[in-house]
Each structure stands twice: as C-alpha cells, then as structure tokens.
Amino acid sequence: xxxxxxxxxxxxxxxxxxxxxxxxxxxxxxxxxxxxxxxxxxxxxxxxxxxxxxxxxxxxxxxxxxxxxxxxxxxxxxxxxxxxxxxxxxxxxxxxxxxxxxx
Numbered sequence: 001x002x003x004x005x006x007x008x009x010x011x012x013x014x015x016x017x018x019x020x021x022x023x024x025x026x027x028x029x030x031x032x033x034x035x036x037x038x039x040x041x042x043x044x045x046x047x048x049x050x051x052x053x054x055x056x057x058x059x060x061x062x063x064x065x066x067x068x069x070x071x072x073x074x075x076x077x078x079x080x081x082x083x084x085x086x087x088x089x090x091x092x093x094x095x096x097x098x099x100x101x102x103x
Contacts, residue, residue, distance in 0.1 A: 017051060021065075024058045028065055036065035043069060 014037060021033050033054075040050050050068065057063040 017054065021054050021058060032065040036068040039069045 014034075017037065018030065018033055022028065022030060037050060037054075040053070045053070045068075053068045057065070057067055060067075
C-alpha cells in the first residue's frame with residue numbers, strides 16, 4: 001500500500017482491495033472474492049465501481065461476494081434502439097455497394 005502514500009495508486013489494486021475485503025469479512029473465502037472481482041471486471045465494471053461495490057458489501061451482513069456482479073452493467077438490460085439497427089443496415093448496404101463497384 002506504499003504506492004498510495006507516494007501519490008500514485010497502483011494500476012491494478014486487486015491485492016490491496018482483496019486484503020481489505022478479507023480483513024473486514026473473514027468468513028468470505030479468498031477465491032470467492034477474487035472470482036467476484038474478476039467477473040465484475042470482465043462484465044465491464046470500472047475499478048471505482050468495484051471498490052464502491054465491495055465497500056457496500058463489506059458492511060452488509062447479508063451480502064456475499066457474488067452480489068458484486070449484480071451491480072455490473074448487463075448488455076441484456078440495454079434498450080434496443082431501432083435507429084441503431086437501421087443505421088447498421090444502411091452502413092452494410094453502402095459497404096456492399098462500394099465493394100461491388102470496386103470489384
């Protein structure tokens with residue numbers, strides 16, 4: 001944690017974050033917390049979101065590490081915009097026309 005005192009945070013503070021979580025929630029298994037952090041990262045959560053999410057879970061007596069990924073943005077939750085599909089189809093048609101003309 002000495003990097004914090006030098007004024008520069010580590011680029012990937014997994015070890016520090018893991019140590020903090022396990023110090024507060026001794027009943028949690030290290031591999032469960034590590035898996036939750038890795039899943040959250042893979043699901044698009046930023047380090048700030050992960051840190052805040054874990055802080056929230058550390059003080060919730062009913063929480064478990066897997067609750068962290070519930071905070072991750074889900075691509076399935078996004079509202080589909082028909083305009084995006086139309087624009088994509090238009091771009092595909094233009095590309096195919098261009099390819100036909102240059103072939």
